[in-house]
Amino acid sequence: GEDVEQSLFLSVREGDSSVINCTYTDSSSTYLYWYKQEPGAGLQLLTYIFSNMDMKQDQRLTVLLNKKDKHLSLRIADTQTGDSAIYFCAESKSSASKIIFGSGTRLSIRP
Amino acid sequence: EAQVTQNPRYLITVTGKKLTVTCSQNMNHEYMSWYRQDPGLGLRQIYYSMNVEVTDKGDVPEGYKVSRKEKRNFPLILESPSPNQTSLYFCASSLRTGELYGYTFGSGTRLTVV
Numbered sequence A: 001g002e003d004v005e006q007s008l009f010l011s012v013r014e015g016d017s018s019v020i021n022c023t024y025t026d027s028s029s030t031y032l033y034w035y036k037q038e039p040g041a042g043l044q045l046l047t048y049i050f051s052n053m054d055m056k057q058d059q060r061l062t063v064l065l066n067k068k069d070k071h072l073s074l075r076i077a078d079t080q081t082g083d084s085a086i087y088f089c090a091e092s093k094s095s096a097s098k099i100i101f102g103s104g105t106r107l108s109i110r111p
Numbered sequence B: 001e002a003q004v005t006q007n008p009r010y011l012i013t014v015t016g017k018k019l020t021v022t023c024s025q026n027m028n029h030e031y032m033s034w035y036r037q038d039p040g041l042g043l044r045q046i047y048y049s050m051n052v053e054v055t056d057k058g059d060v061p062e063g064y065k066v067s068r069k070e071k072r073n074f075p076l077i078l079e080s081p082s083p084n085q086t087s088l089y090f091c092a093s094s095l096r097t098g099e100l101y102g103y104t105f106g107s108g109t110r111l112t113v114v
Helices: none
Strands: A009-013 A018-024 A031-037 A043-050 A055-058 A061-066 A071-076 A085-092 A105-110 B004-007 B010-013 B019-025 B031-038 B042-051 B054-057 B076-078 B087-094 B109-113
Touching: A009 A018, A018 A085, A018 A105, A031 A061, A031 A071, A043 A055, A043 A061, A043 A071, A071 A085, B004 B087, B010 B019, B019 B031, B019 B087, B019 B109
Parallel strands: A009 A105, B010 B109
Antiparallel strands: A018 A071, A031 A043, A031 A085, A055 A061, A061 A071, A085 A105, B004 B019, B019 B076, B031 B042, B031 B087, B042 B054, B087 B109
């Protein structure tokens, strides 16, 4: 079946790197996503990666995909207080009618 | 501004009183979907629509109805709300099914059923 799992909480010190991990079960996934949800707001697409890629970098964000282990990670360099949010890992297939979301990881920043 | 607009943002209602949560998008998107978000469960799809007059059940459709009479609107109807439908609801849209990397979410509707 389809499932996406991620840990519920992560706490990092301001200025350090944050690494949020995710595992998924569907090996036929075509797209893998990271969404960010700030308090009181909807989900905002941060980045996505195609399943035929290993890595994608966009400014402070680096996405790593290990397709063999079905493991996706999001690294946020130089974490700032504005990065405090819930981060959702998600996956879908190209023919899909939905995106499967994980439970979300709440990232909190320590001074 | 390209957006998905949901109304209301907050709603408290009583068990059994029919309600409708509206969703409208101004991007000419074909695909629209409703999710509910519950603590520890992430987002679960309720219903989706691939185009006008085409709707289908998601993972948790019980107790909900939808309609898609026009491309821009996709209302979520709770005919007889119950307390287990207390949740945070999100509407989302995408240009086409299968191009879900263009998913745009509304700001959410927090529903409490007492």
